[in-house]
Amino acid sequence: MLVFLARRLAFFVMALITSSILIFALIRLAGGNVASVMLGKAAKPEAIAALSKELGLDRPLPVQYFDWAWGMLRGDLGISFRTREPATSLLLERLPVSVPLALAGMILALLIAVPVGTYAATKVGTPIGAFVAFTSQVGIAIPVFWAGVLLSLFFGVRLGWLPTGGWVPWSASPIDSIRSLALPVIALGLVMAATLSRYTRTAVLDVMNEDYVRTARASGMTKRGALLRVGVRNASLPLVTVVGLLAAELIGGTVIIEQVFSLPGLARMVLDQVQAREVIVVQSTVMIMVAFVLVVNLIVDILYGVLDPRVRVSR
Amino acid sequence: MTTQTVLDVRGLVVRRDDLKAVRNVDFQIRAGQRVGLVGESGAGKSLTALAVMGLLQPGWTTEGQVLHDNVDLTTISDREFSNRRGRTVSMVFQDPLSALNPTKRVGAQVSWVIRRHTKVTRDEARARVLDLFKQMHLPRPEQLLRAYPHELSGGQRQRVMIAMAIACYPQLIIADEPTTALDVTVQKQVLRLLDGAVKDRGSALLMITHDLPVIAAMCDYVMVMYGGRLVEQGPVGEVFRSPRHPYTKGLLESQPTLDNIELEGTTRLPSIRGSVPPLHAMPTGCPFRTRCDRATAQCEIVPELEGDTSQAACWHPLDAHSPVVGA
Amino acid sequence: MSSAAEGAMTSHELASGGGPVPTGGVGRRVLGNASLVVGVVMTVALVAVAALSLVWTPADPNLAAPADRLLPAGSHGHLLGTDALGRDIASALMVGARTSITVAAGAALLGVVLGTISGLTAAAARPVVSESIMRGVDILLAMPGIVFALVLAATVGAGVGSTIFALTVFFVPSFTRVVRAAALRVLAEDYVTAAELYGRRKVFILARHVLPNIFSVLIVQFTLYFAAGILTEAGLSYLGVGVNRPAVSWGMLLKEAQDTVGVSGPLAIWPGLAIVFAVLGLNMLGDGLRDVLDPRLRKRSS
Numbered sequence: 001m002l003v004f005l006a007r008r009l010a011f012f013v014m015a016l017i018t019s020s021i022l023i024f025a026l027i028r029l030a031g032g033n034v035a036s037v038m039l040g041k042a043a044k045p046e047a048i049a050a051l052s053k054e055l056g057l058d059r060p061l062p063v064q065y066f067d068w069a070w071g072m073l074r075g076d077l078g079i080s081f082r083t084r085e086p087a088t089s090l091l092l093e094r095l096p097v098s099v100p101l102a103l104a105g106m107i108l109a110l111l112i113a114v115p116v117g118t119y120a121a122t123k124v125g126t127p128i129g130a131f132v133a134f135t136s137q138v139g140i141a142i143p144v145f146w147a148g149v150l151l152s153l154f155f156g157v158r159l160g161w162l163p164t165g166g167w168v169p170w171s172a173s174p175i176d177s178i179r180s181l182a183l184p185v186i187a188l189g190l191v192m193a194a195t196l197s198r199y200t201r202t203a204v205l206d207v208m209n210e211d212y213v214r215t216a217r218a219s220g221m222t223k224r225g226a227l228l229r230v231g232v233r234n235a236s237l238p239l240v241t242v243v244g245l246l247a248a249e250l251i252g253g254t255v256i257i258e259q260v261f262s263l264p265g266l267a268r269m270v271l272d273q274v275q276a277r278e279v280i281v282v283q284s285t286v287m288i289m290v291a292f293v294l295v296v297n298l299i300v301d302i303l304y305g306v307l308d309p310r311v312r313v314s315r
Numbered sequence: 316m317t318t319q320t321v322l323d324v325r326g327l328v329v330r331r332d333d334l335k336a337v338r339n340v341d342f343q344i345r346a347g348q349r350v351g352l353v354g355e356s357g358a359g360k361s362l363t364a365l366a367v368m369g370l371l372q373p374g375w376t377t378e379g380q381v382l383h384d385n386v387d388l389t390t391i392s393d394r395e396f397s398n399r400r401g402r403t404v405s406m407v408f409q410d411p412l413s414a415l416n417p418t419k420r421v422g423a424q425v426s427w428v429i430r431r432h433t434k435v436t437r438d439e440a441r442a443r444v445l446d447l448f449k450q451m452h453l454p455r456p457e458q459l460l461r462a463y464p465h466e467l468s469g470g471q472r473q474r475v476m477i478a479m480a481i482a483c484y485p486q487l488i489i490a491d492e493p494t495t496a497l498d499v500t501v502q503k504q505v506l507r508l509l510d511g512a513v514k515d516r517g518s519a520l521l522m523i524t525h526d527l528p529v530i531a532a533m534c535d536y537v538m539v540m541y542g543g544r545l546v547e548q549g550p551v552g553e554v555f556r557s558p559r560h561p562y563t564k565g566l567l568e569s570q571p572t573l574d575n576i577e578l579e580g581t582t583r584l585p586s587i588r589g590s591v592p593p594l595h596a597m598p599t600g601c602p603f604r605t606r607c608d609r610a611t612a613q614c615e616i617v618p619e620l621e622g623d624t625s626q627a628a629c630w631h632p633l634d635a636h637s638p639v640v641g642a
Numbered sequence: 643m644s645s646a647a648e649g650a651m652t653s654h655e656l657a658s659g660g661g662p663v664p665t666g667g668v669g670r671r672v673l674g675n676a677s678l679v680v681g682v683v684m685t686v687a688l689v690a691v692a693a694l695s696l697v698w699t700p701a702d703p704n705l706a707a708p709a710d711r712l713l714p715a716g717s718h719g720h721l722l723g724t725d726a727l728g729r730d731i732a733s734a735l736m737v738g739a740r741t742s743i744t745v746a747a748g749a750a751l752l753g754v755v756l757g758t759i760s761g762l763t764a765a766a767a768r769p770v771v772s773e774s775i776m777r778g779v780d781i782l783l784a785m786p787g788i789v790f791a792l793v794l795a796a797t798v799g800a801g802v803g804s805t806i807f808a809l810t811v812f813f814v815p816s817f818t819r820v821v822r823a824a825a826l827r828v829l830a831e832d833y834v835t836a837a838e839l840y841g842r843r844k845v846f847i848l849a850r851h852v853l854p855n856i857f858s859v860l861i862v863q864f865t866l867y868f869a870a871g872i873l874t875e876a877g878l879s880y881l882g883v884g885v886n887r888p889a890v891s892w893g894m895l896l897k898e899a900q901d902t903v904g905v906s907g908p909l910a911i912w913p914g915l916a917i918v919f920a921v922l923g924l925n926m927l928g929d930g931l932r933d934v935l936d937p938r939l940r941k942r943s944s
Contacts, residue, residue, distance in 0.1 A: 014777070015777075015780065015784060018778075018781050019781050019784065019785065022785075023793065026793060026797075027793060027797055125373075137922065137926065138922060140925060141917070141921035141925060142914075142918055143876050143877060143880075143893070143914065143917050143918075143921075144877070145880045146913075146914035146918070149900065149910050149914065153910070212413065212414055212415055212416040212417070214408070214414070215408060215414045215415065215416070215476075215479075217397070218368060218400050218405065218406045219400065219401035219405070219428040219479055220397050220398070220399075220401040220428060220431040222397040225397070230416060234417075234418055245783065247784075248783065248785065248787070249786070251786040251789060252786045252789070252874075252877065255788055255789075255792075255881070256877050256880060256881060260900075267881075270792055271882070274792055274796040278796075282793065283793075286789050286792065286793055289789050290784055290789065293785075294784050297784060307418065308417070308418055309417070309418060309463040310417055310465050
């Protein structure tokens with residue numbers, strides 16, 4: 001188990017380093033001179049040189065990289081060159097919106113997908129099974145922002161139950177904060193649940209075809225018992241992996257859904273910075289998002305090791 | 316010894332849509348009896364066993380009666396049936412690696428069966444599992460309780476499977492090719508342990524295999540299956556010494572023994588002409604007639620099992636003293 | 643590397659010429675497969691609309707006509723009405739179909755080609771090479787596609803080109819995984835081992851045995867990623883970091899609708915329906931193709 005943990009940790013660190021180099025290089029390669037990108041095409045050479053000097057962009061690339069990476073490790077994401085605000089505090093302001101949204105969306109997706117997918121697995125070949133399969137097929141085809149639009153049309157505009165956008169800070173009124181998160185969470189959760197329920201169905205079906213399920217029934221488990229105690233439990237192994245892979249999709253969905261409901265989360269911050277060509281801050285924020293996905297994957301790997309005794313030895 | 320019947324199968328049919336894989340099979344097993352069920356793959360042996368256990372895959376349906384302990388197992392609910400599986404009737408499967416749950420410790424898997432069917436504490440169940448492991452001559456039984464299936468050898472896994480099957484002293488144990496997936500060197504050991512465990516408990520045994528020597532060593536009664544039908548049955552000695560169905564004879568003759576491998580290497584192993592037809596191409600009447608040298612027009616009508624101590628379903632049975640080549 | 647390049651060329655030829663398909667019963671399975679039939683019909687309709695938009699649209703989707711702003715559906719000359727600037731919605735949807743196909747199919751095709759190269763290399767190369775490719779894939783999979791597009795938008799700017807590029811980078815790692823897994827299955831077959839023992843070169847084995855056998859996998863994956871590409875492109879354009887005017891995209895139309903008249907206008911409904919139609923059709927086509935081309939998976943997905 002210790003060897004397994006060490007290996008996963010080593011991969012995590014390697015992935016963190018590689019992806020940071022990748023992001024750093026990509027921005028230099030795709031954009032060329034960072035300072036001129038930031039100031040726009042019309043900028044005077046003197047202004048570009050001044051900004052380069054101020055941000056340290058005139059130093060050799062490895063020095064710039066290590067400077068940036070070291071800053072990230074200390075929690076310094078750089079400074080917005082227009083507003084002179086530290087990006088870290090900008091980011092921290094946004095997390096109370098984005099983190100609950102993403103987490104609640106994922107949890108809602110799991111709460112819907114696991115029972116629905118398991119149920120669909122027991123109904124393969126029946127009209128109900130076909131209906132559930134088709135419904136999730138349609139669900140997968142719905143873009144998350146359109147789901148958000150439809151939900152706010154119905155619950156916000158038509159019924160007037162929930163706000164169609166905007167944000168009330170937690171400190172002002174937690175209940176109103178939850179109300180403003182409700183529709184975004186539902187939109188995100190429903191769309192992710194469609195994908196996840198298909199994976200669940202396949203995973204449960206695969207497990208239920210295993211010989212050891214038959215053994216479990218031969219030793220006295222009822223059909224239902226075998227489905228819940230063996231089927232769902234062992235299907236959770238592939239599902240944990242899928243949840244890890246969906247972490248990247250979750251970030252994308254959160255970014256889009258924040259835009260739909262005009263929530264002042266990470267997405268708005270990144271989009272504003274993209275518009276303002278705050279290259280360094282974009283670079284840092286993007287790195288934070290990638291790091292989040294990597295952390296989720298590390299947790300997933302460790303969880304997998306805990307759940308599946310075979311992994312601990314074989315990997 | 317009592318002669319009470321523990322399993323009475325009447326007119327069993329197993330089918331998937333229009334395809335009948337098991338066609339009208341009748342047999343009885345008495346308490347403590349050891350019955351072998353032989354045949355090539357696809358003959359319907361495993362489906363018969365799974366039908367008795369009520370564990371057929373979805374899509375398969377059964378007809379007929381499976382009487383056990385005065386109830387017809389085909390009519391009871393899944394819950395009632397689950398109260399019996401592992402307690403009064405249990406099963407040992409072919410591949411012990413895929414048949415054990417890879418994510419649960421083997422000790423827990425065996426103790427689950429005990430706790431499912433008897434009111435014992437966790438510790439008592441653990442003690443009984445330990446006893447079972449010792450009976451199965453598993454090395455370092457204490458540590459093995461906490462092992463996962465992948466940490467065991469094939470023979471050890473199958474001994475764990477047998478421990479699960481015998482844990483609740485069942486009236487009947489069904490063993491479906493219990494040694495086929497094992498190395499030749501451990502097959503004998505596992506069979507001996509199964510033999511001893513069945514004997515100790517006075518359980519009846521239904522042994523499914525295509526390995527005739529295993530039947531000869533383990534069983535006192537044998538049923539030969541072909542094309543979903545029983546074509547011959549009787550005491551092992553009688554059937555093996557003087558088979559009356561041409562298929563049984565062919566099966567016995569195609570077993571390699573030291574005698575029929577001559578050193579010059581000129582003799583080839585006798586084999587049965589053709590191969591088992593797929594289900595949808597199974598001939599009407601006697602299923603074996605398309606591969607049988609003795610077949611006539613009469614064989615288009617299904618023959619009944621006939622005879623005294625041993626019975627064959629054949630219109631043209633072999634002489635009682637027709638010698639078996641090489642057996 | 644030469645082996646991989648050859649592999650890619652062959653896959654390209656196959657993609658245009660139609661590769662070997664398992665014989666026997668394909669015709670019957672096609673007709674019996676509702677998902678495939680519906681998927682084909684929907685996809686053909688989508689492509690037909692996009693093709694038609696090349697030669698004819700009811701109006702110029704970029705032509706503003708302030709007098710005709712926000713006309714309802716069914717107005718004269720405007721089947722689905724007009725937007726806040728008086729532009730024809732039906733025309734915009736037709737041109738949007740073209741954009742969706744160009745971007746998504748382009749990225750999926752690039753992804754297939756590059757993913758086949760790296761996947762085959764990973765399957766056949768020495769362990770060191772193969773291991774580094776797969777670890778690289780693992781790392782790239784952690785990069786959210788949208789995030790990647792954001793970086794591009796911040797540096798080189800948004801547009802059709804950078805959207806295709808972002809999607810391709812997003813697709814290649816997954817394709818690599820799928821191709822490698824499929825190729826490893828084929829490489830484990832006895833006849834391939836026999837060919838190896840016979841002294842055939844790796845390149846020959848990959849081109850002669852592996853590619854034809856993973857062709858059906860490639861077709862299915864292409865279809866499914868085509869669909870995923872449409873969804874992602876729509877998302878990017880909705881955020882304003884994908885396709886921009888004068889090009890027209892369904893995601894962009896939704897954003898415009900929301901910015902100008904809010905969610906309640908019909909303009910917020912049509913592009914969404916178009917996206918669902920296109921993605922659903924392609925996904926059903928992909929699932930149906932998988933059932934028909936890869937009978938091993940049939941039981942699971944039926």
